[in-house]
Amino acid sequence: MSKNWSLLLCLFITLNTYAQEAGTKTPYKYSNQQYTPAPKGFQPVFINYVGRHGARFLTKAGSDIILLDVLSQAEKEHALTKKGALLKAMVVRFLSIENNNYENITLLGEREQAGIGARLYSNYKPAFKGRGLEVQITHKIRTKQSADAFLRPFAGYKRDFALVKDSDENVLRFYDLSPAYQAFKNGLSVQLDSLEKDPRTQQTAAGVCAKIFTGTFIQNGVKVMVRQKPVLIDAITIADYIYDLYSVQFSIPLEMKKKGYTRDSIDFGIVLNQKELQWFNFRNGAADFLEKGAGTDTLGIQVRIAAPLLADFLNSTENAKGKDAVMRFTHAEAISPFATLLGIRSASIPAASVYDYNKHWKTSGIIPLSANIQWIIYSNGKEDLVKVLLNEKEVALPIKTAHFPYYRWEDIKRYYLEKLQMIHTDPAADMHQYLLQLK
Numbered sequence: 001m002s003k004n005w006s007l008l009l010c011l012f013i014t015l016n017t018y019a020q021e022a023g024t025k026t027p028y029k030y031s032n033q034q035y036t037p038a039p040k041g042f043q044p045v046f047i048n049y050v051g052r053h054g055a056r057f058l059t060k061a062g063s064d065i066i067l068l069d070v071l072s073q074a075e076k077e078h079a080l081t082k083k084g085a086l087l088k089a090m091v092v093r094f095l096s097i098e099n100n101n102y103e104n105i106t107l108l109g110e111r112e113q114a115g116i117g118a119r120l121y122s123n124y125k126p127a128f129k130g131r132g133l134e135v136q137i138t139h140k141i142r143t144k145q146s147a148d149a150f151l152r153p154f155a156g157y158k159r160d161f162a163l164v165k166d167s168d169e170n171v172l173r174f175y176d177l178s179p180a181y182q183a184f185k186n187g188l189s190v191q192l193d194s195l196e197k198d199p200r201t202q203q204t205a206a207g208v209c210a211k212i213f214t215g216t217f218i219q220n221g222v223k224v225m226v227r228q229k230p231v232l233i234d235a236i237t238i239a240d241y242i243y244d245l246y247s248v249q250f251s252i253p254l255e256m257k258k259k260g261y262t263r264d265s266i267d268f269g270i271v272l273n274q275k276e277l278q279w280f281n282f283r284n285g286a287a288d289f290l291e292k293g294a295g296t297d298t299l300g301i302q303v304r305i306a307a308p309l310l311a312d313f314l315n316s317t318e319n320a321k322g323k324d325a326v327m328r329f330t331h332a333e334a335i336s337p338f339a340t341l342l343g344i345r346s347a348s349i350p351a352a353s354v355y356d357y358n359k360h361w362k363t364s365g366i367i368p369l370s371a372n373i374q375w376i377i378y379s380n381g382k383e384d385l386v387k388v389l390l391n392e393k394e395v396a397l398p399i400k401t402a403h404f405p406y407y408r409w410e411d412i413k414r415y416y417l418e419k420l421q422m423i424h425t426d427p428a429a430d431m432h433q434y435l436l437q438l439k
Helices: 003-021 062-074 083-100 107-123 141-151 179-186 189-196 199-210 236-251 253-259 275-290 309-319 332-342 354-359 407-422 431-439
Strands: 043-052 134-138 161-162 222-226 230-233 325-330 372-379 384-390 405-410
Touching: 043 107, 043 141, 043 309, 043 332, 062 083, 062 222, 062 230, 062 236, 083 236, 083 253, 107 141, 107 407, 134 141, 141 325, 189 354, 199 275, 199 372, 236 275, 275 332, 275 354, 309 325, 309 332, 309 372, 309 407, 309 431, 332 372, 332 405, 384 407, 405 407
Parallel strands: 043 325, 134 161, 134 325
Antiparallel strands: 043 372, 222 230, 372 384, 384 405
């Protein structure tokens, strides 16, 4: 093996190791799958799909601007280490890429989506008979951009785009429409306090800041202006901001290349060792697990909130005639509770203690960028079967079957109708009212 190839391989391994600590901002990783052949006589006839948007830039200016302000103040006070000066230069380069791109998906995000769409079209080609596609997106621009990239293999295909006003996004942004869920989420700080007060949080932040600042610069916090108001930024906040930018850097390699930047031109890992990254990832994952994962109860409000999406899947599968697929593009907050509501095992094991959640639940394995859940409907003309995929991998459902991973549609329907009844709703219900009245 040549020296150059050895260096490239080492870089690839390093980047993949680091990217594992990027939580919900982990770029989508596809590995070739050996899918189980369908029972004899069955072929795909309909696709029911929901996916998260692709790799993205920051959703808004904030951590990047504030971090630069703090670093600039430290520079003026001669309180930056050599690594701190390198970090500041990296933030400036990062901002040159992020500028005018907030909320958009990146070029890598486009590739992720186009790849998933192409594989779906290729793997289940018999289902695509030219009858048209129903495409649902949220009001966020990144879902429209993701849909456009995903649908490239379907050029010339009839598409019915469904975009409703954001106050009626019951199916794809249900988590924003329930007052009770918002109250639940706001109250999670009590459960997360143990992690915030854990000595490792302060120790990790202090360790990161010691690599960046000299003397006592950060000891009492740094005052910066945020939306024209003075805000005191402490060491933990600075470390969190660095981790935020670190996580996003994996989504912009193609933009870096276009700018002429080398890989190490933007690498916030220079001030984050593996132990520190693991703690940041653990803390962030705990919040995700409680807010939109199995939490302490797999039928808690953070899961029941996804009933409108399950009802939509049941209704659209039952009434699939006249179209080839329904394709929905949404956000991590919709994918994760839906996976739990379906009973997919990797997404459905609760934890009594926040310190135990990652024994069974991994953020990057369930809701990376471009995360998706697919129902592939098969038929032999007499009976229908359903295969479910999470991130393009076959998964087991808590339903009996003689032909795993294929389940009889009647069994699927019966199981999930009963589950909806358990949470006091059904596919014919007014889901907007369901969300407003949810307790």
